[in-house]
Amino acid sequence: MESIETQTFQVVVAGAGPVGMAVAIELGLRGIRTLVIEPRAADDYGIAKVNLVNARSMEHFRRWGIAERHRANDPVPAEVKRDLIFATRANGKIILKAEGAYEWREPLPIASEVPEWAPFQAIEKTLRDRLNELDQVTLLPHSAVTDFVQSEDDVTVTYEGSGGPKQVKADYFIIANGPQSELRRKLNLRLEGETLFYNTSWYFRAPGLAKLFDNTQLSSMTFFLNEDAYGDILVPQSEDEHWGYYVSPIPEGVDANDWETIKRMMFRSVGQEFEVSEPRGWIWGSHARLAKSFNFGRAFLIGDAAHLTPPFGGFGMNMGIGDAADIGWKIAAVLDGWGGPRLLETYTLERRDVCAFIIEGSSHNNKLWGKALVRAHMEEESERGEQVRADLRKFIIEEKTQQFRSLGAQLGYRYKGSPIIVGDGTEPPPMTYGDYVPSSVPGCRAPHVWLAPGDSLYDHLGTGFCLLKLDAGIDTAPLEQAAAQVGLPLTVISPSHEDVNARYDRKLTLIRPDHHVAWRGDAVPEDCDQLVDIVRGSAGYR
Structure with a gap:
């Protein structure tokens, strides 16, 4: 096999997360020779991060020939309703059921695709399989970009792998390696904005947990609203009973790295204890941040390297898919000779304002959560309790529905x-x-x-x-x-x-x-x- 250093590439992409793979697929389908450099193994997929490919992103998946393949890759059993539930506890009371919030039951007249709710590993597998089918795209695993230098004519990219530091030249360089990107920092650039709060995610196996939703409904996502005010969520992740548990924000005084504490919180929200194993957890932030520019000569920021949006609304990855679609056809046009000298500068001009609009709406969604939705007597078995839940249901519909009915931001x-x-x-x-x-x-x-x-x-x-x-x-x-x-x-x-x-x-x-x-x-x-x-x-x- 010919070594990477002796091959000629037109574009190098740093990072093979969903957004990096998306732009590589866009370029590869347009005949652009593209190298994607990724620290993980070729078959290493992420867990419990993103679950929703929204309608607009699924339209791009359709263009790339993978929309139906992605649906087939969803490992969550069909008995899990693709609804969003607000409930007091898994064995408590349903406050609001948003039917089909993440997967419409029927095709939309206004879009060529409907959203698809599937775990992160399914999203990455779908994109990775398509990327590996393209002759014009090369995936280099177990390697990481460490530096890049631009000239008037090209970009020299330095990467580190098992054989030590090496270099490769390309016409353009795309930075898609996430919010902590050292490559962005080499541009003396930071993501400006605010951090709303910090959250914790845990991924684990619980063979009997699905049965405990009999009083409510086993759904794609259950938001717990009760007087404990944890701001917690349970999400099925696989056919062999893996789950994601999210707490947003981390309650004051809670050690989010302490699994025993987190587990007790989860047991309270479910309403009883159950068997759990193989826990993995991490802390992450709800950020509303944006780079001043996404264009830097022959280098471009996309996805989380360019912007961060709070998670409620499901736009983090999907904004990056939009970036990939925009910059992908433009780079290909320039390399194919018909794109003009002003075309690439329009990437920031078009995408930045769109991202700012979506971030603003998603920030609103995040601020209306946790303690902001807790009401006294909301769990009572009484007429008063029923009335409190009815009032809360009305409030959610009026103030928070855009979190899961966001076609304006999508389309x-x-x-x-x-x-x-x-x-x-x-x-x-x-x-x-x-x-x-x-x-x-x-x-x-x-x-x-x-x-x-x-x-x-x-x-x-x-x-x-x-x-x-x-x-x-x-x-x-x-x-x-x-x-x-x-x-x-x-x-x-x-x-x-x-x-x-x-x-x-x-x-x-x-x-x-x-x-x-x-x-x-x-x-x-x-x-x-x-x-x-x-x-x-x-x-x-x-």
Whole structure:
């Protein structure tokens, strides 16, 4: 096998967590030779961290050919309802049941995929298997990037493995090795913002625990709300009865590293003791932090290396998947020769404001938890207790529902004001965390339509730009020729479907590789070359 140092790579990625693998898959599917350097073994998957691939990320999984594979990789048994439950105890009272909070029962009309709730090891296995199938992607395990030096023409990456320090050159370097990244610190950059509080997670095996939910419901996630006010959560993690137990925030005076203390807290919330074994625990923070820029010459920050969001809402990894989709097609465009000199600088311009919006909403979710939801008499077997629980249910629905009904943050963000988006003077719908209103205004995610059962409009857009043409009488040849002249890949489609006509307000809509609308109009522009130059990041460089 040819050594890494003698091979030629176009992109090096530091870190093979979900976000690092996502950007490598995006690049690999576009024919970009990519090296991913990861300290863990090739078959070492993380545990009890992320559980939710949201609807938007699942749409990217669909593009990458792994949406159904990911569902098949979910090891949690079907008898676990994919609901979110707020309950006093496992053997107590249900306060609120959010049915299908993490997996919709039926396809969504507004998205090509529904969220998938599956343990972290399933997410990593799905991505790792796909990455290993791509001839253009090389995974280097048991190694870690220690340094990088940029020049005008390339990046030299130093990494340490079993054979000591080595170097490899590439055109671009992506930093995807998490919030404590020393590589980010080499850029004299920190994640600015606040830490809301610290939490603890424990992963263990409990063969009889599932049976103790008979009084409530065995669900994907159970939030315990009782007068102990621990702010704790139980989550099934495997078919052989592994569980995740989360306490957020760590109560004052509790040693989160003391398993005996944590175990007693968990027993109280469940309502009785049960057999547990193989415990592993760690402490982590609920952070609301963001880097000032994600672009640094030929180096780019993505995922937790660029931003940290509080966990309630499930956006940490999913924001990183969005980063990967954005920077991936742009780097590939530049390396393929049709991306312009301004294209890569739009990565921060587009993604940072979106991340800030999601972090703000997720912070709101986190502050309404634990003691903030505790009420006197909430566990009483009495009319007073019933009324307290009813009032609390109403409060949660009014103030906290966006935690698990967040389609606005998943699907409704837009890249308004981006220099590679051509606006038409129309204001998009207000951007809200919970509610999503489809819109074809430039910068928005292109409205989704089912053309037939299982047949999404997105399945026909291609891997480059797509021109959605709703009037056969329009001559789009000038725009197609302008694209071909600079090598910009362009697919033209004319679906005959009433829902497409209803969702799209113009006869022509130009859609980017990441599904966002770049331009729209009722006729091709007078200067098609100028339009193509804008959307590919070459305006001003003609």
